Amino acid sequence: MNAPFTGQPLIRAEDIAHLTGRARFVDDIRPEGCLHAVIARSPFAHARLLGVNTASVEGLPGVVGVITAADFAELPAEIPIRLAPLAGFETFLQRPMAADRVRFVGEAVAVIVATSRFAAEDAAERLEVAYEPLDPVVTYDAARAGASLLFPAAGTNIATRYTAGMGDADAAFARADLVIERHMTAHRHTALPLETRGLIAHQEADGILRCWGSTKVTQWNRRALAVMLGRPEHSMDLIEVDVGGGFGAKGEFYPEDFLIPFAALRFGAPVKWIEDRREHLLTTNHSREMEATVAMAFARDGTMLGVRARISADMGAYVRTNGGVVPAKAAQFVAGPYRIRDIALEVEALLTNKTPVGTLRGPGRYEAHFFRERLIDLAAGQLGLDPAEIRRRNLLRPTDMPWSIGKLVPYEPASSIDSSDVPAAFDAALDALGYDALRDEVRKPRPDGRLHGIGLACFVESSGAGPSETARVELREDGGLRLISGVSTQGQGHKTVLAQVAGDVFGGAVPMDAIELRNGTASLIEGGFGTYHSRAVVVGGSAIHLAGQTLRAKLLRAAAARLQLRAEDLTLREGGLWREGGTQPIASMAELHAWMREAGEAPDATETFRPEGRTYTCGAHAAHVAVDTETGQVEVLRYVATEDVGKAINPLLIHGQAIGAAVQGIGATFLDELVYDADGQLLTGSLADYLVATATCFPNIETITLENAPSTLNPLGAKGAGEGGVVACAAAIANAIADALKPLGVEINHLPLGPDRLLRLIPETPA
């Protein structure tokens, strides 16, 4: 294929290893003399930990040793907050292992290290641990009431509370013709990557402590580990190998990210820990559980005047690395892509005896868009407006850009939506669905006896967080390129996408298959902030673009000096170095490398890209569903999701992201749910109980990628492309079901929407 590579649906270089079973995931690595760790975990949601009898397993066959909290009581091993620090959070951080109190089922109480996993598992079953159960806190109200406290010294289960706003919400509500207010909830679920977490740690002969299996934010994690272990950062490395999905959950600094390296140091051997699926459901970050009272003020013509929201998030038992991202982003995005200037927010984060919460693809956005889009439909009904029309009257327009969304997040500066054409994205979704015709169609009685409905939802979501990303581009001796980046990969295809970005800088002088990417591992390059908030391509790709440009200029300068020509008269394109207007290349890229060597110049360049602000992705979802009122089963007959990604660097991969995200989001709306009982026991601790979308669930998903509004904040024009597919799913599906059930007077205010929930809402029809 020829340059420009950007914009082409190129297949992925990374696929062959996966297709032939030669990929290398963490569990595929087996160092010589490897020991195996199994973690003993609390069966109680809330209890005093009276003691761990390590003697009960010491000496059992294969057991090498046991680690408890007492073994590192002296280390400053509190897991720090990486994102979204909010006032008060410092009191509620998690140490890697419980010392005197356990606060959720699954919290680590001991690490058993043995010569085989079998031996470690067998020993874990025999480990004696004494507990004295305490009253578990599992509801919002119990958390607020504080009769039982997770952290008695703090005197409260409320981790933080703040207010934020812009404009004058009181005045907006005072002049409203209609106010719609509802109490709504989003349900606890989790990312559930197919590969669980896992780590191998080993201090090798060179004295470097290496950990395989790290991802997402390896440099930050290495800094955290350095502080916790009290040893210099440069004496360790966190190595990224193939990662089987992340979606926000994998790669944060978890207790095991301390415990396994600690065990490796303690026993002087490689130690491997592979999370099993039950452990995963019990200990990897949960997300999304929140309740909200949201009110919207409207004028008679449907103009949205203001929003008020009171949001309470169930944070689980500790504040982990993601701090308050989930509630803070839900609050920030509650106004969505509409021309709303008057906003008042109250946010609260509550501690309960459940697994701690972190980010999950589109954190806070999935919830916020559900809350708001439901209210818009209710308002449309009361005002006699079509749901499409009320949205169209209020959507942000291209002429509104940049649109200030104020300073709604305490730990962030004020922000603005950089560019976008929401009406175009909305119309694209409606057109694809054939909205106008379908609108009438769904109201007609159906031969199958089911009730049909259409649901619409518009979204905006931020991506491309700073502070910066640094990249190096090197010209290899064979004329290929080596890209070095600090962003991480959990399956997105960065090898291909970032090679496309770099390849274009060199005008195709380097073919795609001669561009390699090294990324993820902490020690590769300083200044890598990792992969989250859809920033790998937006920020990391921009850094590669800049470094590539610098290297290109350097190569042309060196060539010009050698050839006694002006650099402006030279160019790079297919074949290598050309003289402008020439009929054949002057030199190949390999020759250019040799010239650099002879001139004593390094054929590489390093650059840092610092985005001035965040990019905002907009789009719309439209769903057509059929509800069987007898069984509560909902069939998604059609689902269209549009997303304006600014610039689609690889449409094939973006299409994959969009479809995958939509199925994850729609699946989550119907299926995924982490259910706790009144004792704080997780009832959905296996994949037989925790259900996710399978191939037969949602066959009719269509996604449309738009490029109407390139970002003005980076040289690629790119915006995040991985999360837009998920963020409006609950909103569109809930609106569609509510539309279908309108004749029965049913409102949808709570997630999820599985058949059992719907049947509870549907009034029994006389037989």
Added chain:
Amino acid sequence: MSPAETLTVALTVNGEAVTRDIPARLSLADFLREELRLTGTHLGCEHGVCGACTVLLDGEPVRGCLMLAVQARGRAVTTVEGLAATDGTLTPLQAAFQKHHALQCGFCTPGMLMTATALLAETPHPTADEVRDAISGNICRCTGYVQIVEAVLDAAGTAP
């Protein structure tokens, strides 16, 4: 019989005869991964739900995590490593997976390929619904399945 008791198994894996002394409680998936270092067979749940561990036993898809290695005595096992030709040429199914971007993280991919390989052996020209049914026991968290179905249909020469 104690769980740690060792038994001898002889079977064929990807066309090669293999004999090993192994613990009775070793699963077929662990046997392939740990004993034979065929790590293309993945473990996503170890309780029979996700399908990542799917391999073929005499051509039939089975869950490697639910079966003991000793139960495969005398049988022929095919894993993802046994699909492509020895010179590296991909099967039409593998090639279609790449062409249609039917994998992202790749963790489900070996199980998907094995399940779909068995489907195409049995039903060379499946419909989209038949493909969806066949792979409904294999969880993929990345792709949303749409491109996987397209890839299988393409490999079968069935227009989607």
